[in-house]
Amino acid sequence: xxxxxxxxxxxxxxxxxxxxxxxLLGRYWERLYMLAVHSRLSSADAEDAVQEALVQAYxxxxxxxxxxxxxxxxxxIAMRTFAAKAAAxxxxxxxADAAAPGDGPAEETESAESRRAVREAVASLPDHxxxxxxxxxxxxxxxxxxASHLGEPVGTVWTRLHRANAILRGxxxxxxxxxxxxxx
Numbered sequence: 100x101x102x103x104x105x106x107x108x109x110x111x112x113x114x115x116x117x118x119x120x121x122x123l124l125g126r127y128w129e130r131l132y133m134l135a136v137h138s139r140l141s142s143a144d145a146e147d148a149v150q151e152a153l154v155q156a157y158x159x160x161x162x163x164x165x166x167x168x169x170x171x172x173x174x175x176i177a178m179r180t181f182a183a184k185a186a187a188x189x190x191x192x193x194x195a196d197a198a199a200p201g202d203g204p205a206e207e208t209e210s211a212e213s214r215r216a217v218r219e220a221v222a223s224l225p226d227h228x229x230x231x232x233x234x235x236x237x238x239x240x241x242x243x244x245x246a247s248h249l250g251e252p253v254g255t256v257w258t259r260l261h262r263a264n265a266i267l268r269g270x271x272x273x274x275x276x277x278x279x280x281x282x283x
Contacts, residue, residue, distance in 0.1 A: 103122070105123060105126070105166070105167075105169040105170060106166035106167045106169065107166075108120070108122050108123050108169075109123070109160065109163065109166035109169050110166055112160060113160060113161060113166075120157060120160070123169070124153055127153075127170070127173060128149065128153075129238075130234070130238055131149045131152060131153070131173075131174075131177050132145055132146065132149050133233060133237050133238055134174070134177060134178070134181065134230065134233050134234075135148045135149050135177070135181050135184075136218075137218060137221050137222060137229070137233045137237060138178070138181040138182065138184075138185050138222050138229070139185045139218065139219070139222040140181060140184055140185055144184055145181075147184070148177075148180050148181050148184040149177070151180050151184075152173070152176050152177040152180040152181070155176050155180065156172075156173050156176050156177075159176070167250070168250040170247075170248040170249065170250070171248065171249045171250040171251075174230055174248070174249065178226050178229075178230065182226075185222070216270075216271060217271065220266075220267050220270040220271050221233065221267070223270070224263055224266060224267075227259060228259050228262060228263035228266065229263075230249070231245050231249070231256050231259045231260050231263065232260065232263045232264075232267075234248065235260055242256050242257050242260070
């Protein structure tokens with residue numbers, strides 16, 4: 100059986116097919132969760148924010164003008180939800196900064212600080228850079244897949260990734276051996 104497109108599932112959901120929207124949820128849940136985590140949300144807040152974004156999407160589904168752009172439309176709702184959630188008072192830091200087992204105390208601290216710095220740098224990117232970066236490097240999507248999901252030309256995605264990479268190199272220069280930021 101051929102895969103059913105997001106657009107077909109949207110049309111089915113709009114016609115009252117609850118299972119069609121549930122299929123869409125299954126396709127996007129993990130990606131949205133990863134975006135939420137990379138938007139400076141704790142695991143618990145990320146789950147809440149994804150749930151909230153999906154409820155908003157379900158309620159607003161009838162306002163989606165082009166079912167072919169469902170993924171892009173959903174990501175925009177999610178990013179607004181995550182930004183609002185991230186702006187709320189944050190819990191005490193440290194919970195998500197656990198180091199890998201077997202590292203010594205100095206390495207654990209350095210590793211946790213590096214992960215925190217990367218998360219913060221990615222989270223500080225403007226949405227039009229953060230979303231492609233997160234999809235590419237944390238979700239493992241190709242530029243073609245990102246372009247399809249965002250409804251953007253591949254060249255636009257490539258350019259945004261390239262510019263975001265330059266911004267991240269500047270912010271995270273301490274990660275490269277010579278301090279120039281070239282290691283990203």
